[in-house]
Every structure is written in structure tokens, then in C-alpha cells.
Amino acid sequence: MSWFDYQDPTPARITFDEWDDLFQQIPDELIDQFHYFPPNQEAWSKYLFPPQVFAIYGARHLRRLKFDNSLAALRLWGFVQNEIERLFRARQVGKKVVAVMGDLGPLAVIVNSVAARAGSSKDGGGCVAFYPDCWWWTPFAMESKVLLDKAAELGIGDATCFSRAALGAFAKHSYFPDPDLVIAATGASCDDYSGVESLVAKMVPEVVWVETPLRRVEPEARERVERMVVEEYQRVLKKLEELTGVKVTEAMLQQGIRRANHLRRLTQRLKELAYGYGVFPALETMVVEFGCLHGYSDIVEWTAIVEHLVQTGEARLAAGKTVLALDSLRIGWVTPPADPLLLCYVEDRGARIVASEYVINQALSLIDESVPPLLGIARSLLTGSLIGTSRERAEMFVTAAQGRRAEGVIVSGILGGSHCAMESRLIGDYIKQKLDIPILEFDVAPPNKAIDRQTQTRIDAFLELVRSRR
Amino acid sequence: MAILDSARLESLRLERFEELTGLKAQGKKVVGYFCLYAPVEIVQAAGAIPVRLARADYGSALAGERFLRADACPFCKASLGKFVQDPLYQLVDGVVIVNTCDMMRRLPEALTTNFSVPVFLLYLPRTSELFPNRLQGFQAGLSDLKAWLGGLTGQEWQEERLLEAIDEANQLRRKLQELDQTRAEMPPKISGGELFDIVALATLLPPKRMLNLLNDLLAVLRKPAEAMNKNRARLLLTGSILSEEDRTLIEIVEEKADIVADTVCTGSRWFNEEITVAEEPFAGLARFYFSRTPCACRRPNTALFEYIKQQVAARKVQGIVSKSLLYCDAYRFEVKQLRQEVGLPVLEVDGDYSQVNRQQLRTRVEAFLEMLR
Ligand code: SF4
Ligand code: SF4
Numbered sequence: 001m002s003w004f005d006y007q008d009p010t011p012a013r014i015t016f017d018e019w020d021d022l023f024q025q026i027p028d029e030l031i032d033q034f035h036y037f038p039p040n041q042e043a044w045s046k047y048l049f050p051p052q053v054f055a056i057y058g059a060r061h062l063r064r065l066k067f068d069n070s071l072a073a074l075r076l077w078g079f080v081q082n083e084i085e086r087l088f089r090a091r092q093v094g095k096k097v098v099a100v101m102g103d104l105g106p107l108a109v110i111v112n113s114v115a116a117r118a119g120s121s122k123d124g125g126g127c128v129a130f131y132p133d134c135w136w137w138t139p140f141a142m143e144s145k146v147l148l149d150k151a152a153e154l155g156i157g158d159a160t161c162f163s164r165a166a167l168g169a170f171a172k173h174s175y176f177p178d179p180d181l182v183i184a185a186t187g188a189s190c191d192d193y194s195g196v197e198s199l200v201a202k203m204v205p206e207v208v209w210v211e212t213p214l215r216r217v218e219p220e221a222r223e224r225v226e227r228m229v230v231e232e233y234q235r236v237l238k239k240l241e242e243l244t245g246v247k248v249t250e251a252m253l254q255q256g257i258r259r260a261n262h263l264r265r266l267t268q269r270l271k272e273l274a275y276g277y278g279v280f281p282a283l284e285t286m287v288v289e290f291g292c293l294h295g296y297s298d299i300v301e302w303t304a305i306v307e308h309l310v311q312t313g314e315a316r317l318a319a320g321k322t323v324l325a326l327d328s329l330r331i332g333w334v335t336p337p338a339d340p341l342l343l344c345y346v347e348d349r350g351a352r353i354v355a356s357e358y359v360i361n362q363a364l365s366l367i368d369e370s371v372p373p374l375l376g377i378a379r380s381l382l383t384g385s386l387i388g389t390s391r392e393r394a395e396m397f398v399t400a401a402q403g404r405r406a407e408g409v410i411v412s413g414i415l416g417g418s419h420c421a422m423e424s425r426l427i428g429d430y431i432k433q434k435l436d437i438p439i440l441e442f443d444v445a446p447p448n449k450a451i452d453r454q455t456q457t458r459i460d461a462f463l464e465l466v467r468s469r470r
Numbered sequence: 471m472a473i474l475d476s477a478r479l480e481s482l483r484l485e486r487f488e489e490l491t492g493l494k495a496q497g498k499k500v501v502g503y504f505c506l507y508a509p510v511e512i513v514q515a516a517g518a519i520p521v522r523l524a525r526a527d528y529g530s531a532l533a534g535e536r537f538l539r540a541d542a543c544p545f546c547k548a549s550l551g552k553f554v555q556d557p558l559y560q561l562v563d564g565v566v567i568v569n570t571c572d573m574m575r576r577l578p579e580a581l582t583t584n585f586s587v588p589v590f591l592l593y594l595p596r597t598s599e600l601f602p603n604r605l606q607g608f609q610a611g612l613s614d615l616k617a618w619l620g621g622l623t624g625q626e627w628q629e630e631r632l633l634e635a636i637d638e639a640n641q642l643r644r645k646l647q648e649l650d651q652t653r654a655e656m657p658p659k660i661s662g663g664e665l666f667d668i669v670a671l672a673t674l675l676p677p678k679r680m681l682n683l684l685n686d687l688l689a690v691l692r693k694p695a696e697a698m699n700k701n702r703a704r705l706l707l708t709g710s711i712l713s714e715e716d717r718t719l720i721e722i723v724e725e726k727a728d729i730v731a732d733t734v735c736t737g738s739r740w741f742n743e744e745i746t747v748a749e750e751p752f753a754g755l756a757r758f759y760f761s762r763t764p765c766a767c768r769r770p771n772t773a774l775f776e777y778i779k780q781q782v783a784a785r786k787v788q789g790i791v792s793k794s795l796l797y798c799d800a801y802r803f804e805v806k807q808l809r810q811e812v813g814l815p816v817l818e819v820d821g822d823y824s825q826v827n828r829q830q831l832r833t834r835v836e837a838f839l840e841m842l843r
Pocket of ligand 1: 161162163189190191192193336337359386414417418419420
């Protein structure tokens with residue numbers, strides 16, 4: 001049986017328990033078809049399980065979320081939740097595990113280009129890129145402060161972004177295998193994370209440091225900055241060649257770029273489907289956006305999943321079926337990643353997200369295929385949200401919000417997140433100036449079972465205000 | 471015995487302020503800078519007067535909260551507050567900011583949006599390994615700075631002025647090293663507080679005048695000193711930038727111990743190295759600023775730890791006081807590491823500029839000193 005033959009129910013957001021019931025209706029032959037590290041088809045690499053399975057293994061937060069009820073979305077959740085297992089399995093089947101940190105996207109394109117070539121044999125060989133940065137969500141998913149406490153023990157406490165969970169994960173040695181190589185980018189990006197990298201560097205044998213310079217717009221300076229990044233990447237390539245024994249050719253990089261662009265185009269389309277036509281909820285859309293960073297440690301299977309999602313969305317659009325009412329309040333969200341619970345809550349209150357700025361622009365912009373590969377990748381890095389001024393970041397968002405006629409904007413920050421402290425107000429002021437719509441600013445609370453009452457009340461009042469302006 | 475009492479210091483500052491006001495009236499440009507990575511020699515060579523803006527206190531930090539969130543770096547908040555409150559800040563015609571940390575990198579926007587002060591943001595690579603591409607990128611930034619300053623002052627660039635400025639700066643750094651060396655003695659001849667005050671003055675006065683003053687101070691120090699207590703604990707101070715107006719911790723510590731070494735950017739790291747001009751001056755400047763003893767925010771920052779260890783050994787340091795400003799990731803994150811790498815007891819103090827916990831701080835310092843006995 002192929003998934004083409006499976007009939008999704010009427011699109012809806014469903015609860016954790018409802019997924020359990022729905023899962024019973026998915027035929028076993030279908031479940032058997034989905035494996036990570038394709039083309040391998042071994043029994044150990046299946047991942048299509050309902051959220052319950054992952055809740056049992058610790059992702060307790062899932063019990064409080066609402067999910068899209070399509071098979072494609074189930075595939076997404078099973079795959080994303082299975083990343084820890086996948087990374088340990090990568091090591092078992094002989095892949096090199098490469099941690100890329102701090103640049104949110106471009107470095108993984110380089111590593112995955114090597115992986116594509118060296119890993120084309122049935123399963124073993126090659127390398128897998130992953131972002132420890134993404135362990136940020138683990139304390140939320142597990143409703144546990146274990147990783148944050150560990151980070152505090154190592155020197156990074158409360159007044160810091162939740163990305164400190166990555167440090168805890170390195171120290172615990174049980175969330176991913178000890179990487180064969182750590183590549184860490186730092187520069188005009190994020191201090192909180194640079195601090196995490198600095199302490200990680202003291203735990204691992206070696207770190208390849210990569211400079212992320214400030215974006216410059218004047219043509220001469222821009223070229224100079226691009227050249228600087230290209231040379232940083234050349235050093236990375238050399239390290240990867242030493243690690244894998246594979247000579248990295250321009251053709252391999254071009255292939256890697258094409259694949260990254262394919263994924264980025266799919267993601268753009270999925271965002272259009274979700275934000276423009278309400279055929280997907282904000283939560284899955286956010287998870288897909290973040291998938292552009294590294295494909296959740298398996299870019300090939302992840303791309304197939306996003307293809308599946310886009311096809312589902314197109315089919316819904318063609319059939320005129322939406323998940324969220326089109327007349328819901330149209331909200332834009334600017335933040336480091338929004339808390340999944342908050343995204344669900346806002347939708348429960350009759351709103352839908354129509355524009356977002358989740359600080360990962362560099363993972364979403366298309367890489368220029370007409371220039372030498374490393375230059376193309378360098379240019380994509382330099383489109384990053386945090387690499388320029390706060391005003392540029394605000395402008396990117398304002399364009400998106402205007403395009404989707406956002407009626408209100410949420411700017412959520414993190415207490416102690418170094419860029420939040422400096423730019424929340426600059427961004428808020430700029431948006432106010434340009435859009436003249438209500439803005440709600442708050443900090444995302446630490447991992448918790450429920451949204452705190454104060455934030456809830458503020459969101460309710462904000463949505464009321466937006467509604468009253470209709 | 472204080473070698474420069476507070477009344478004298480204040481009058482020197484005041485005189486300089488009046489002098490700057492006069493020079494400004496004659497068309498001279500005053501350029502402010504915060505960070506020790508700002509190449510003051512280029513500012514001078516461009517015909518402007520560099521003045522370090524390192525005055526921050528609780529009042530100015532509160533004033534800065536009009537423009538930034540409460541959880542922004544207290545130094546950055548205070549710097550904005552000073553543009554509202556401090557006549558010296560209001561004198562500046564332009565500011566050079568180096569992107570040392572996230573907060574600093576975003577200060578230009580806050581400054582231009584709220585005060586319309588022209589700002590040049592100099593990009594210093596955050597990675598500290600000296601690779602040619604990084605150095606070239608930084609050097610190109612120095613050339614951009616030169617052009618920006620030219621636009622500000624309207625003066626022709628004169629290479630000799632740059633060489634002269636480098637020479638003066640080197641002389642000043644050497645003299646300060648000599649002065650600092652007296653802290654190595656047992657007992658030290660000057661206190662940590664005095665050294666910090668003198669460094670602050672050196673960033674305000676013209677180099678020649680400062681050199682003369684330093685010569686006078688050194689002459690005083692060469693005379694036999696009154697007997698000082700040899701038994702006080704010898705400490706090293708490290709951490710975030712220490713503002714000129716934030717002396718609480720030093721005062722409390724030095725009631726009972728001596729700060730004989732430091733790695734603070736408003737202290738010994740301001741003068742501990744010199745520029746070599748064996749090559750083209752801009753190349754020499756780029757190399758010098760790129761590879762100064764790194765701020766904790768650079769990656770890797772191993773050389774900072776090396777500097778600390780070397781100071782500890784050379785000055786017979788018995789304990790370390792680490793002061794981080796609230797929300798200063800660069801320094802706060804490294805304290806545990808410091809403990810492990812240096813192997814000495816570390817007193818970790820963090821805070822903003824508020825005075826409310828002064829008594830509590832004294833108790834902590836005393837307990838720490840007790841432990842060192
Ligand atoms: S959310 Fe912001 S502060 Fe946190 S790791 Fe990302 S960029 Fe850094
Ligand atoms: S004190 Fe820390 S946060 Fe503040 S400007 Fe300096 S390095 Fe940045």
C-alpha cells in the first residue's frame with residue numbers, strides 16, 4: 001500500500017488522545033514504509049508512531065498540544081521526535097556525526113553535501129550534520145529542567161536563553177553521541193549561544209571556529225565580507241575531508257545546494273499554504289521551518305516528509321478544506337521560536353499565524369546556484385536575521401506581515417536572551433511605526449505544564465483588542 | 471597614601487572637560503569610544519580627540535531603561551543614560567563602537583535612533599585565531615573607519631600623525647606598565663583602585679600630559695614608602711568592564727586586601743601590550759588590535775586564561791575576584807571555568823550599579839578573605 005491510497009480524515013487540529021485513536025486506523029503496511037536513512041529499509045529505522053510513544057519516552061509536553069490530523073503531519077512528529085535515536089543509530093552504522101553550532105543553516109548544507117556523496121551506499125558511511133542548538137526544545141518537550149540545571153552547574157544559569165540546554169546535552173552524553181567533529185560559528189549572531197559554544201569547546205577535543213561577520217550592504221564591503229566567509233568555509237571543508245576521507249568537489253556542493261534549495265522551496269510553499277490559506281496549523285509550520293536547518297539529522301527523509309506535507313496542503317487547498325477558519329484573527333509573530341503551547345493557545349482563541357520571524361532567515365533563503373557554491377552559501381548566511389541590524393530584521397518581518405494583512409503582532413522574547421534585551425524595543429517601535437496595529441510583547445516563560453495566567457490574560461486581552469478593531 | 475587623591479582627580483577631569491569644550495568651540499571633533507578594541511591612534515591621526523566613555527552608575531542605568539529593556543547590559547543602559555545626563559557625553563561629535571558582544575553591537579542603533587549621534591561600528595572578528603582572511607577583513611574595517619573620521623573632521627589624512635599617535639600611545643602604555651609593575655611588589659606600592667583611576671584619566675587626557683603626570687607619580691613612588699601591611703591577601707580582579715564610577719567592589723576589597731593584578735578592560739588590559747610598527751602602520755594596527763589579550767567574548771578565549779595564569783604566578787596572587795555585570799554573558803559564563811583552570815578560590819560577584827547590597831557584599835568579601843588565610 002502506498003500513502004497515496006490512504007485517505008486523510010477531514011482536516012482538523014486534534015488532541016494527543018485523538019491521535020491515539022486515529023493511529024489505530026493506519027494500516028500496518030503503511031507504517032512499515034517509513035524509514036529514516038533511506039534507502040535503508042531495516043526494521044530498526046521505522047519512525048511512524050503516534051505522539052503517545054514519544055510521551056512515554058519523556059516528551060510529556062506533547063500531551064498538551066494540538067496536532068494536524070494528516071498522515072504527513074504524523075510522519076513529521078514521528079520523525080522529529082525520533083532524532084535522538086537516529087543520531088545514536090548513525091554512529092552504530094558507521095556515519096560520522098558532525099555537530100554544527102551557531103550559524104543556523106548554512107554549515108549544514110556543506111556537511112550534508114559531503115554526506116550525500118559518502119553516504120550513498122546502503123546505510124553506513126558518510127556523515128550526519130545536526131544542530132545541538134535545537135536541543136533548546138528538549139526541556140519544553142520533556143517538561144523537565146534537567147538540561148537547564150546541568151547547564152547551570154556548568155556556569156550558564158537562569159538569566160540566559162533556553163539554548164543553554166545544548167550545553168547540558170553535551171555534558172549528559174545521552175542526547176546525541178559525542179560528535180566526531182564540532183563546528184561552531186560565532187560572531188554577529190548570538191552571545192548566549194556563543195557562551196554555550198565556549199563551554200562546549202572546553203569539553204570536546206577540538207572545535208573548528210567559524211566567523212559569522214556582520215552583514216554589510218555597501219557593494220565593496222559586502223564582497224569583502226563574503227570573501228571572508230568563503231575562506232572560513234574552505235577551512236571547514238578541509239576538516240571535513242580529513243574526517244571523512246572524501247575529497248569534496250564543486251559538483252558535490254552544487255548537489256547539496258540544489259537539495260537544500262528544494263527543501264527551502266517546499267518550506268516556502270508550505271508557509272504560503274499555512275499562512276495564506278489556513279490549511280496547516282502554526283505548530284507544524286514552525287517545525288517545518290526549523291527543519292531547514294539540518295533536516296532533523298536526515299535531510300533525505302525529511303525532504304520526503306515535507307513533500308508529503310505540501311502535497312497534503314495542496315490537496316486541501318484544491319478541495320477548499322482548511323484547518324483554521326479563514327476569518328480567524330491574522331497575527332504575526334516575531335521571536336526566537338515561540339513556545340508550541342503558546343502557538344496552540346493563540347489558535348484555540350480564534351487566531352491564526354500569518355507571518356513569522358523566528359530568527360532563522362538564513363536557513364530559509366534560497367542559495368544562489370549561479371555562483372561558486374561556497375559563495376552562494378556565504379550569501380545565504382548573510383541574509384540571516386541576527387547578522388544585520390535590528391531594523392533590518394524588523395523590515396523583513398514588516399514586509400511579510402503587510403503581505404498577509406496581519407492585524408496584530410506578538411513579539412516574544414527570552415529573559416536574558418542578549419539580542420532580545422537590546423532589540424525587542426527597537427523592533428517593536430519600528431513595527432508600530434510602520435504597521436499601526438496592536439503589538440503584544442512578553443517573554444516566553446521557562447518550561448512549564450501550562451501557560452502562566454498572566455501571559456494567558458495578556459494574550460486574551462490582546463486578541464480582544466485586535467478583534468475590536470475589525 | 472593616595473598618590474592621586476580624589477580632589478586632584480576631579481580637578482584634572484574638570485579642567486579637561488573645560489578644555490574639550492573650548493577645543494570643540496574651535497571646531498575640533500571629539501570622538502567617544504567604549505571599548506579597548508577601538509583604535510584611538512586612528513582617531514587621533516584623523517585630527518579628532520578620542521575620549522573613552524566608561525562612566526556608568528545606577529542613575530544613568532535607570533535613565534537608560536527608557537531606551538532598552540531592563541535585562542540589557544547595565545553598562546549599555548548606563549551609556550545611553552549618560553547621553554541624557556552627562557555633559558562629557560553630550561560633547562561627543564561621533565562614537566566608535568566595536569561589536570564585542572551582542573549588546574554592544576546593537577548600541578549604535580539605540581544611539582542613533584534616540585540621540586542622532588553618528589556612530590561607526592567597527593567589526594572585530596569574534597573568533598580570535600589569527601587567519602589572514604580575518605585580519606584582512608578587520609584591516610579593511612580600519613580603513614573604513616579612517617574614511618568615516620575624515621568625513622567627520624573634514625581634515626586631510628596625515629600618515630606622520632598616525633606614526634606619532636602610535637608612538638605616543640606606546641609610550642603611554644609602557645609608562646602604565648611601569649606603574650602597574652609597582653603592584654607586583656610586596657607590598658604593592660599602589661592600590662588597584664588607584665591604578666583604575668589612573669587608567670581612566672589616561673583615556674581622557676592628551677597622551678603627552680598624561681605621560682608627564684605618570685612621570686611625576688613614578689617619581690613619588692620611587693621614594694621610600696611608608697610601611698604598608700605585608701600580610702594582606704593578594705588578589706586578582708577579573709570580569710566585565712568596570713566603569714569609572716563603579717568603585718564599590720574595589721573599595722570594599724581594598725579595605726582589607728590588595729588587588730595586585732587585574733585583567734579588566736578598563737584596567738591592565740588597556741595598556742599591557744604595545745603596537746609594533748615593523749610593517750605598514752595599518753597592518754601593524756590591525757594585527758595589534760586583533761590579537762590583544764582577548765576579551766572573554768572572543769572564541770577561543772584561551773589566551774585570556776593564559777594571561778590570568780601568568781598574572782597569578784608573577785604577582786603571587788592568592789585569590790580571584792570576578793565581577794560580572796548582570797546579563798553579561800561573556801564573563802558570567804566563564805567563571806566556573808576560571809575556578810577549574812586557575813585552581814585558586816574565586817569570589818564571584820555579579821550585579822548592576824545599585825548600592826543596595828553594599829553591606830551584603832562586604833560580608834561576602836570578608837568571608838572570602840577569611841577563607842584565604
Ligand atoms: S533564541 Fe536568541 S538568544 Fe537564544 S540561542 Fe537563539 S539567537 Fe541566541
Ligand atoms: S559588560 Fe558584558 S554585556 Fe556589557 S558591553 Fe561589556 S561584554 Fe557586553
